[in-house]
Amino acid sequence: MSIGTLHHAAIEAFNTASATVQPISHRTICTAFLDQNVELPLRLSETDIGVVLDRHGCDVFTVDVNNERPDEEALAIALFIVERVNEAALMPDLLPFRIHFEDPEIAPLDLDASDADYARQLDATLRGVPAGAIRKVKIIKDESRR
Incomplete structure (x- = not known):
């Protein structure tokens, strides 16, 4: 699957912006996820390795969808992402x-x-x-x- 021009531009803008520290509030994080129909907190699937779900059990993303990593690595990466997103979304206001x-x-x-x-x-x-x-x-x- 190829990335379209608009998506490629958005990815480049995100990568440029994320290269500098930019603190954001937990409300902003929650709103950004809600704009994508994802309700926090995130959690790991109990049945599928590397699958991350939202509060309602809907798939959000899968780590290592091509199964190129050992299950333990995919699970650890998914866990790190889930913990960081949930921590950032639930932190006190800045x-x-x-x-x-x-x-x-x-x-x-x-x-x-x-x-x-x-x-x-x-x-x-x-x-x-x-x-x-x-x-x-x-x-x-x-x-x-x-």
């Missing part, structure tokens, strides 16, 4: 944080994260700076400043 740096020449950065430690780690990764370059991480409480 909070708005403002990151301030030791260097006054670096402008503060606003980002969403689940907690201050993760915001610090995420920002250090995004900016390519050591965590020590960050002076403080504060939650943004004023709606007008978001």
Whole structure:
């Protein structure tokens, strides 16, 4: 089966976007799945190796549909994906944080994260700076400043 031009463009856009860290809320994840008629949480099929089902038992995808991997590998891959999707979809809402740096020449950065430690780690990764370059991480409480 070949991939059409529109699907190929969507795949390229997804791959480009996923190369950078972009935190999203659990509501966004759930909505994206619901838009595809998939209700979370995902679960493994009890009868078919590598088959992932939605909340209602409908097939979502199959890992190693061509049976080129040992069953244990296909099962492990499916389990990793199910656990990660379910974890991301059920995580608490992300909070708005403002990151301030030791260097006054670096402008503060606003980002969403689940907690201050993760915001610090995420920002250090995004900016390519050591965590020590960050002076403080504060939650943004004023709606007008978001």
